[in-house]
Every structure is written in C-alpha cells, then in structure tokens.
Amino acid sequence: MDIDKTLHDEQRIMRMMRKTLTSIVRDTAPRDGNPSPLTEATVLGIKDCLVVISNREVELARLTGRTLEERPHYSDEKPSAHVVKLSSIPKKTH
Template sequence: MDEKALHDEQRLMRMMRKTLTSIVRDTAPRDGNPSPLSEATVLGIKDCLVVISSRETELARLTGRTLDERPHFTDETPTSHAVKISSIPKKTH
C-alpha cells in the first residue's frame, strides 16, 4: 500500500472514531433518562471502536508514527531540551 493510501486510511479511521464517539456523547443518558441506544447498538459501537483502534495502531506502525503524539502549544514549557553532541566533552583515558 502506498504512502498516500495509508494516510487516507488513517484520516478515515480518525473520522469514524470521532463520529462514533460524538454519537455516544450526544446520546448519553442525562437527568435520569435512559439511553436511546439499545444494548446491542452500544456493544456494536464498542466493537467498531476496538476495530478502529487496532487498525490505527497498525497504520501508525506502517507509517513509522507513534500513537502518543499530542499537540503542543507554542508557549508551552518544554519537558526536555536538546543537547548538541559536539558540546559533550570527549573522554580522555
């Protein structure tokens, strides 16, 4: 599978996951009202999300990406800093 097809599939998986989770959030029981979704539908959504998650993991591995990538604000304090290798003193014996 070529790189563009992998990225298109990643985009599709992300869209399906977001849509399903939005449906769950929008139909969540509120104020003591029962959920409008049947138990079978809830289980079907859970199964779909597991399949999507598994495929997202496979696609991340195929494209060399990690799943722990998160957006960062430009003014956010970095949790680490880079050190130039040339600045490390050489060990003398």
C-alpha cells in the same frame, strides 16, 4: 498511488470514524433519568467498532513510523526535548 498517502488517508478516516462514534455515544448518553435511546446491541456494536478502529490506528502508526502519543503543538512552543549529536559530546581521556 503513493502508499504513504494511502496510509495517511486511512489514518484520517479512522480518526473521523472514531470521533463520530464517540460523539454519537456522548449525544445519546442517558440524562435526567431517561434511558438511552440506543439498544444494548447497538452499544456493543459501537464498542466493537471502536476496538477495531483503535487496533487499526495502532497498525497504521506502526506502518508510518509514528506513535499514538503525538499531540498538536503551537509553532512558537518550545520543544520539551533537545536532540544532541553523539559526535558533539567530547570523549573522556584518562
């Protein structure tokens, strides 16, 4: 199996797990003065899992040459940066 595909699949799995855990936290957050249905041990377990997921996402980004700053964009969106080849810049002559 292709190592890049394996790493990208793992990135997808980490993202899914993070989103699911944060949805559980959001859905079970105390409301209207009602206590959380989650025990303190469960809350700590979720926090520990999110730390492990976050650390692995950083490792996977490093291994695949990506950054965690990447965000989706529209296909017709203008890029915020423009790449310029150094060879296209004229040299100054004194």
